[in-house]
Amino acid sequence: MRYGYFDRKNKEYVITRPDTPTPWINYIGSGAYGGIVSNTGGGYSFHKDPQNRRVTRYRYNNIPMDRPGRYIYIRDKETGEYWNPGYQPVQRKLDSYSCRHGMGYTVLAGEYRGVVGEVTYFVPDNKDFEIWHLKVSNTRAVAQKLQVFAYAEFCFWQAIMDQQNVDWVQQINQGRFEDGIITYYPHYISDNAAFFATAEEVGSYDTNLEAFMGKYRSEGNPLAVEQGGCSNSISYRMNGVGAFCMDVDLGAREEKEIVFILGFAEDRKNIKADIGAYLTPENSKAALDRLKAYWKNYTGKLSVETPDEDMNLFVNIWNQYQCKTTFNWSRFVSLYQLGLGRGMGIRDSAQDTLGVMHAIPGEAKELITKLLQCQYTDGRAYHLFFPLTGEGGQGDAPVKLFDWYSDDHLWLILAVNAYVKETGDFGFLNQSVLYNDKTTSATVLEHLDMALNFTNNNRGPNNIALAGRADWNDTLNLDTGKGIAESVFTSMLYCRAAAELIELCGYLGKQELCEKYQGMFDEMRNAINESSWDGEWYKRAFDDCGQPIGSRENKFGKIFINSQSWAVLGRVADAEKASKCMESVGRYLNSKFGIVAMYPSYTEYDDTKGGVTTYPPGAKENGGIFLHTNPWVMIAEIILGHGDRAFEYYSQILPGKRNDDAELYEVEPYVYCQNILGKEHPQFGVGRNSWLSGTAAWNMVAASQYILGIRAGYDRLVVDPCIPSKWQGFKATRKFRGVIYNIEVQNPNRVSCGVSKIIVDGAEVEKIPVFKAGTAHHVVVVMK
Ligand code: GLC
Numbered sequence: 108m109r110y111g112y113f114d115r116k117n118k119e120y121v122i123t124r125p126d127t128p129t130p131w132i133n134y135i136g137s138g139a140y141g142g143i144v145s146n147t148g149g150g151y152s153f154h155k156d157p158q159n160r161r162v163t164r165y166r167y168n169n170i171p172m173d174r175p176g177r178y179i180y181i182r183d184k185e186t187g188e189y190w191n192p193g194y195q196p197v198q199r200k201l202d203s204y205s206c207r208h209g210m211g212y213t214v215l216a217g218e219y220r221g222v223v224g225e226v227t228y229f230v231p232d233n234k235d236f237e238i239w240h241l242k243v244s245n246t247r248a249v250a251q252k253l254q255v256f257a258y259a260e261f262c263f264w265q266a267i268m269d270q271q272n273v274d275w276v277q278q279i280n281q282g283r284f285e286d287g288i289i290t291y292y293p294h295y296i297s298d299n300a301a302f303f304a305t306a307e308e309v310g311s312y313d314t315n316l317e318a319f320m321g322k323y324r325s326e327g328n329p330l331a332v333e334q335g336g337c338s339n340s341i342s343y344r345m346n347g348v349g350a351f352c353m354d355v356d357l358g359a360r361e362e363k364e365i366v367f368i369l370g371f372a373e374d375r376k377n378i379k380a381d382i383g384a385y386l387t388p389e390n391s392k393a394a395l396d397r398l399k400a401y402w403k404n405y406t407g408k409l410s411v412e413t414p415d416e417d418m419n420l421f422v423n424i425w426n427q428y429q430c431k432t433t434f435n436w437s438r439f440v441s442l443y444q445l446g447l448g449r450g451m452g453i454r455d456s457a458q459d460t461l462g463v464m465h466a467i468p469g470e471a472k473e474l475i476t477k478l479l480q481c482q483y484t485d486g487r488a489y490h491l492f493f494p495l496t497g498e499g500g501q502g503d504a505p506v507k508l509f510d511w512y513s514d515d516h517l518w519l520i521l522a523v524n525a526y527v528k529e530t531g532d533f534g535f536l537n538q539s540v541l542y543n544d545k546t547t548s549a550t551v552l553e554h555l556d557m558a559l560n561f562t563n564n565n566r567g568p569n570n571i572a573l574a575g576r577a578d579w580n581d582t583l584n585l586d587t588g589k590g591i592a593e594s595v596f597t598s599m600l601y602c603r604a605a606a607e608l609i610e611l612c613g614y615l616g617k618q619e620l621c622e623k624y625q626g627m628f629d630e631m632r633n634a635i636n637e638s639s640w641d642g643e644w645y646k647r648a649f650d651d652c653g654q655p656i657g658s659r660e661n662k663f664g665k666i667f668i669n670s671q672s673w674a675v676l677g678r679v680a681d682a683e684k685a686s687k688c689m690e691s692v693g694r695y696l697n698s699k700f701g702i703v704a705m706y707p708s709y710t711e712y713d714d715t716k717g718g719v720t721t722y723p724p725g726a727k728e729n730g731g732i733f734l735h736t737n738p739w740v741m742i743a744e745i746i747l748g749h750g751d752r753a754f755e756y757y758s759q760i761l762p763g764k765r766n767d768d769a770e771l772y773e774v775e776p777y778v779y780c781q782n783i784l785g786k787e788h789p790q791f792g793v794g795r796n797s798w799l800s801g802t803a804a805w806n807m808v809a810a811s812q813y814i815l816g817i818r819a820g821y822d823r824l825v826v827d828p829c830i831p832s833k834w835q836g837f838k839a840t841r842k843f844r845g846v847i848y849n850i851e852v853q854n855p856n857r858v859s860c861g862v863s864k865i866i867v868d869g870a871e872v873e874k875i876p877v878f879k880a881g882t883a884h885h886v887v888v889v890m891k
Contacts, residue, residue, distance in 0.1 A: 157446025236370020303349025584717025725788025845880025
């Protein structure tokens with residue numbers, strides 16, 4: 108069943124029925140102030156950090172689901188009937204409804220009895236506030252007397268305290284109204300505040316939740332709306348809201364626009380000045396146009412025209428957009444990660460930079476620098492950090508002996524190398540950056556060297572990487588207190604990281620470092636091949652008793668995905684092993700909705716494996732389709748030259764393909780989700796944890812850099828496609844170091860990979876050079 112469609116021209120996804128199987132959300136804001144907006148107006152806002160600076164509330168695990176939110180109520184003064192343009196929370200059946208999720212904005216539009224309410228939510232110019240731009244139109248030939256209510260429920264800054272210490276929180280917060288601005292002070296003595304404002308004449312207002320709602324009512328039938336007016340409540344304790352009521356009398360076919368602004372202010376005295384430039388409908392519209400221009404420019408850094416429309420849709424719009432969101436929020440705040448405990452993940456954010464590198468390398472560098480500051484002087488790293496306070500830690504995974512994950516620090520090497528390739532900013536490698544002790548500093552290159560050294564210094568009985576608390580797979584907790592469990596995956600990631608450092612130092616002529624890393628690489632590669640080849644695939648790990656995991660010897664968990672793809676990505680497998688292990692992935696792990704994480708799933712709890720065995724068979728890391736891992740398989744297939752197979756893997760998980768199947772899929776068809784229940788689960792095919800997943804960045808990398816083969820090199824742009832053999836070719840535009848490359852790939856002999864010649868501006872060349880910034884060039888790549 109369909110709930111909506113892609114509007115390709117306007118770069119929007121349009122939802123046409125409000126009762127989606129889960130809230131289908133969008134993000135507003137650019138990583139500082141912002142929030143989540145669902146297709147019925149549900150969601151919440153925060154400033155920089157959803158745990159420590161929450162602006163509005165959200166009730167998790169709630170039925171009716173997805174409340175509260177940013178609500179507009181429209182009331183007919185004559186009949187007393189009221190409704191919402193976004194359907195919730197009143198749930199009056201609308202004569203028409205739509206939700207348009209665009210890049211950085213959402214438009215909800217509903218019509219009831221000749222009145223259309225349309226509200227656009229967005230954050231203007233990276234400010235610390237959001238605009239709700241409301242348009243109310245009377246489509247009839249007779250006048251209508253209406254009232255508009257706008258409503259937001261405030262939250263105490265510390266969202267956990269808001270739930271935990273009601274005694275304290277509800278005695279110290281207060282609300283005020285003055286001059287069109289409602290201010291909410293979580294701490295009544297503090298200068299900072301949340302606010303809700305309008306320049307429109309306010310008929311009445313409420314700052315207290317109980318007064319607006321009535322104590323035994325809900326958002327679906329608030330007392331104030333039912334009575335046709337707020338009670339001008341000043342909140343001296345309990346729960347704060349921002350609620351306005353104003354009369355809107357519309358003549359025949361007349362319309363009216365009202366701007367509301369919700370946000371955060373460091374100093375409550377400055378609110379009026381801060382928002383002054385945005386309160387008129389004209390200024391608000393101009394700000395929305397600027398936002399759209401920002402996204403046009405952002406997505407314009409890479410645009411492709413391939414024979415596959417779904418690929419074009421995702422590479423050009425939705426995948427790029429999702430990558431920016433994961434870059435902003437890592438795995439911190441979504442409908443599934445509640446913005447409470449997790450913070451920004453080090454491994455997650457390092458990988459997220461790969462998905463935005465082509466578009467905003469400067470911002471990626473800033474984030475990478477923060478991540479390097481999360482490293483201990485011995486080279487390992489925090490597992491997560493909180494952006495507002497800069498504090499970091501290891502999170503709450505089970506820990507027996509180790510206080511580190513075996514992989515976090517290694518991803519930094521991949522991120523830095525990608526940054527240097529994109530920008531040619533080799534100076535960054537010499538930049539001095541503090542470690543997390545905040546006193547010792549080292550150059551970026553030294554940080555990377557320490558990262559590699561840390562793993563090298565922490566190896567187990569098979570001479571491969573110790574498992575620590577876990578590796579990329581958070582739920583594989585193998586350490587039972589002996590401290591000898593090993594991760595084959597981390598060892599392969601280490602090989603990849605070492606290979607990237609060899610490439611980088613080779614380019615820079617740092618011969619000594621090259622030799623050092625080559626030695627480290629060779630030793631680890633040999634140790635993996637000696638201990639971990641299982642005949643048809645690579646084992647995944649060794650437990651704390653030295654027993655293999657992911658081996659044909661095991662009853663459950665015989666084969667895992669990551670130690671196959673990374674055997675290729677890490678250059679660990681020779682040609683024969685590589686093709687065998689990738690074939691095993693296809694044979695044992697693939698399914699119509701994607702490749703599962705391992706097979707067969709564990710059926711009972713096992714302390715020697717930990718978290719993975721707590722999930723039912725087929726869920727999440729226990730045999731679910733953990734989508735983040737799928738693009739690694741695509742990349743591995745491409746490295747082996749298998750363009751057709753890689754494209755099948757790419758296509759089968761494109762979210763847009765599940766648009767007609769949304770009843771089963773449940774989550775948004777315009778972004779990748781983190782996991783889909785696997786073939787051993789009774790609900791095979793159901794998606795969960797939409798939006799924040801490394802799936803976004805890695806599919807972007809797989810699609811653009813490997814399938815289409817357009818990637819940055821230290822001194823060149825590389826175009827080395829590995830496409831479906833039936834393609835005649837494709838076109839792309841890539842902005843690289845300020846140069847526009849208009850690329851045309853021709854595939855006259857219908858091959859998958861291999862380039863026979865490169866022609867730049869009419870002349871055949873060996874490599875595509877970096878031209879002078881500001882110029883445009885035509886590149887033709889002819890395949891073999
Ligand atoms: C979640 C975590 C990520 C981890 C993955 C697999 O997505 O955020 O860090 O790698 O799960 O366990």
